[in-house]
Amino acid sequence: MITEILPDRCNSCNACVVVCPDHVLDMAKDGQLPVIARPDQCQTCFLCELYCSEDAIYVAVDVPRSELKNDPLGNIRRDYGWDGHEEDPLKNFWQLGGLLREGVMISSARHALQQSDDKESEKKI
Amino acid sequence: MNEIIADVLVVGGGMAAGWAAISAAKTGARVVLADKGFMGTSGVTAPAGPNHWWVPPEAELRKAAVERRLESAFGLADPVWMERIIDITWQSIPEIAPWYPFSGDGKGGTFRAGLRGPEYLRALRQYATKLGVTILDQHPVLELLARQDGSIGGVAGYDRLNDRPWNARTGAVILATGGCAFRSGLLGSHNNTGDGYLMGVEAGAELSGMEFCISYSISPLWLSTRTLPYTGARYFNAEGQLLSIPGWDKPRDYLCKLADAFRAGPVYADLHEAPAGLPAVVREIQPATVAAFERRGLDMFQDRFEVKLFGEGTIRGIGGLRIVNDVCATSVPGLFAAGDAATREHIAGATSGGGAQNAAWALSSGVLSGTGAAHEAKKRRKTLDRSEKLKPLGGAGLRPSGAVKAVDxxxxxxxxxxxxxxxxxxxxxxxxxxxxxxxxxxxxxxxxxxxxxxxxxxxxxxxxxxxxxxxxxxxxxxxxxxxxxxxxxxxxxxxxxxPDYQSRIITGGLDRITPYLEKLRTTEAVS
Structure with missing residues (x-):
């Protein structure tokens, strides 16, 4: 859930208010901060962070930022490559399908093995 | 109140809506896209990254792909529709190249089959804007408006940021409002509340395949994420015993075994046997999935975590508005449906098409409905600006039939x-x-x-x-x-x-629901 809009970073551009798919925020007025008006509608999709050019938003996953060993502020934009540090942010995206299928094969093979083990132990009994 | 005038109005802001707007605008139509949220973040594609059904234009390959899929469609799919969407998908994705950062396929070529959500939707938005589409963000549509002859001639909605109603007079309307996951918490589905189904049925449209809504995706208990990391997951009960859960290649067995486990108590997973190549690239492929663990203070590949099945409803289910021709028209003149708002039985039959097939459907039904709606709107263009009185069709939640009372x-x-x-x-x-x-x-x-x-x-x-x-x-x-x-x-x-039921179940109706088997064409009321 979105928990923080950092006053020292936010430039009141209201981009987060517009991009939120679930209308969690109300417009900043007179240079103030946007208001987290309907936090119960936040689905923790992190997309407001992605669209915040100032890294002024933090979407928490239950744990406050201060309790984490490494501060994840700005990680979403950096990981998506929207901060400009990475020239080719999708260079490994082609691996998606192969990795999905590999995982399926792993779980399928594990299950087959478990079943044959079960049969073995039944025989012993 | 200012009335918006358009040839085609697209309701929704995801993949299907984007492609519908693009395709309609290419014909020269005046197109307005109105989304409940923001075109770029709304819906289930935006926080995800769909692979598409991707088969090169070689007759043998395509025939084989269609045949393979027909085998698991349980007699309810249509090979002609399958071929159609494979072809449209193949032809359409390269069009977004000016706006999407395509990269390599690991073999020296360009990878086009899969697209990361935020960049995909951003590219569709830019492409649509280039073609002159007017995009209205934060403009939920609340109801359809009918002309005197019963055809659809506009919409009424609410502008959330300016806190005021809005409406539009249009030649045709495309419902691309997504499916409905009943607020299960499924990532991206918070605004997929079935609005298009309700508006469509209020206008007299029918639904098809709504019984096929049994699909779930596994995620950490505390947050629904994309599921790439979990395909190889091991599952444990509260005592730490390894559970025997079938692989995802047997979806029904997998779900039933997990359901058994959940009935007994909490279920945990770990990713110790995840594909060896995954940790190095998961942050790039699904950044938000990594955040779900990192921000909870967990090491996703080391720590054991509690899991939950998040219902997908009609999102990865199959049913939706019934379409009556090959440009995705509903039975109501002037009203079209695309993406998860439409039934996907034509391409999936009675089993989920999975992400890749559903993505190809969203794209293609968008393209087709855009063309169809633009054509329909051209016929209406001369009468569009006239001030024919439009009839608002919304009922429940807008115009209660009795005295207004607080409803929980x-x-x-x-x-x-x-x-x-x-x-x-x-x-x-x-x-x-x-x-x-x-x-x-x-x-x-x-x-x-x-x-x-x-x-x-x-x-x-x-x-x-x-x-x-x-x-x-x-x-x-x-x-x-x-x-x-x-x-x-x-x-x-x-x-x-x-075999008596090898046919679609069509339904509709509001206070009285009237499902029937399509091939019988007789109405069986449910008491």
């Missing part, structure tokens, strides 16, 4: 969610359970229909509540009528597939 909206949504998505109810359906669900859902609907009304911004959530309860009723009523087991629809009391 949360409780109503919970009923819709529980009766549709509860694992035991959904995986092992039977007459008794479905009838009991019907009675609870009818009661919730009746209260909404009679008393629910929202003022100003509250209108939006009132309509969402009505749409979710209505959708649950259509799903349940269709499941009652399909007295057999087929694909993802499994009846305890009718465990076999029955």
């Amino acid at each position: 909206r949360k409780a109503a949504i919970q009923t819709a969610q529980k009766e549709t998505l509860d694992l035991d109810k959904a995986l092992w359906r039977n007459e008794t359970g479905l009838k009991s669900s019907a009675s609870l859902l009818d009661k919730a609907w009746s209260e909404i229909r009679t008393s629910l009304h929202g003022e100003k911004l509250e209108t939006v959530s009132a309509r969402e509540t009505a749409a979710m309860v209505a959708t649950a009723r259509w799903c349940n009523a269709s499941a009652l009528v399909r007295k057999e087991s087929r694909g993802m629809h499994v009846r305890e009391d009718y465990p076999q597939q029955n």
Whole structure:
């Protein structure tokens, strides 16, 4: 859930208010901060962070930022490559399908093995 | 109140809506796209990254792809539709190259089959804008407006940021509002509340395949994420014993075994046996999935974590508005449907098309409905600007039939969610359970229909509540009528597939729901 809009970073551009798919925020007025008006509608999709050019938003996953060993502020934009540090942010995206299928094969093979083990132990009994 | 004039109005802001707007605008039509949220973040594609059904234009390859898929469609799919969407997908994706950062495929070529969500939707937005589409963000559509002849001639909605109503007079309307996951928490689905189904049925359109809504995705208990990391997951019970869970290649067995485990207590997973190449690239492929662990203070590949199955409803289910021709028109003149708002039985039959096939459908049905709606609107263009009085069609949540009273909206949504998505109810359906669900859902609907009304911004959530309860009723009523087991629809009391039911279940109706088997064309009312 979105928990923080950092006053020292936010430039009141209201981009987060517009991009939120679930209308969690109300417009900043007179240079103030946007208001987290309907936090119960936040689905923790992190997309407001992605669209915040100032890294002024933090979407928490239950744990406050201060309790984490490494501060994840700005990680979403950096990981998506929207901060400009990475020239080719999708260079490994082609691996998606192969990795999905590999995982399926792993779980399928594990299950087959478990079943044959079960049969073995039944025989012993 | 300013009235917007357009040839084609697209309701929604995801993949299907984007492609619909683009395709309509290419014909020279004046196109307006109105989304409840923001075109770029709304819907289930935006936080994800779909692979598409991707088959090169070689006759043998395509024939084989279609045949393979027909085998798991349980007799309800159409090979012509499959070929059509494979081809449209193949031709369309390269068009977004000016706006999408395509990269390599690991073999020296360009990878086009899969697209990361935020960049995909951003590219569609830029492409649509380039073609002159007007995009209205944060403009939920609340109801359709009909002309005197019953055809659809506009929409009315609420502008959330300016806190005021808006409306539009249009030549045609495309509903690309997504499916409905009944607020299960499924990532990206918070605004997928079945609005298009409700608006469509209020206008007289029908639904098809609503019984096929049995699909779940596994995620950490505390947050639904994309599922790439979990395909190889190991599962444990509370005592730490390794559970014997089938692989995802057997979706029904996998779900049933997990459901058994959840009935016994909490279920945990670890990713110790995840593909060896995954840790190095998961942060790039699914950044938000990594955040779900990192921000909780967990090491996703080391720590064991509690899991939950998040219901997908009609999102990865199959049903939706019935389409009556090959440009995705509904039976109501001037009204079209695309993406998850439309039935996907044509390409998926009775089993989920999975992400890749669904993505190809969203894209292609968008393209087709855009062309169809633009053509329809051209015929209406001369009369468009005239001030013919349009009739508002919205009922539940907007115009209560009785005295306005406070309705517990949360409780109503919970009923819709529980009766549709509860694992035991959904995986092992039977007459008794479905009838009991019907009675609870009818009661919730009746209260909404009679008393629910929202003022100003509250209108939006009132309509969402009505749409979710209505959708649950259509799903349940269709499941009652399909007295057999087929694909993802499994009846305890009718465990076999029955050739008499090799046909679609069509449904519609509001206060009285009227499902029937398409091939019989006779209405069987559900009492």
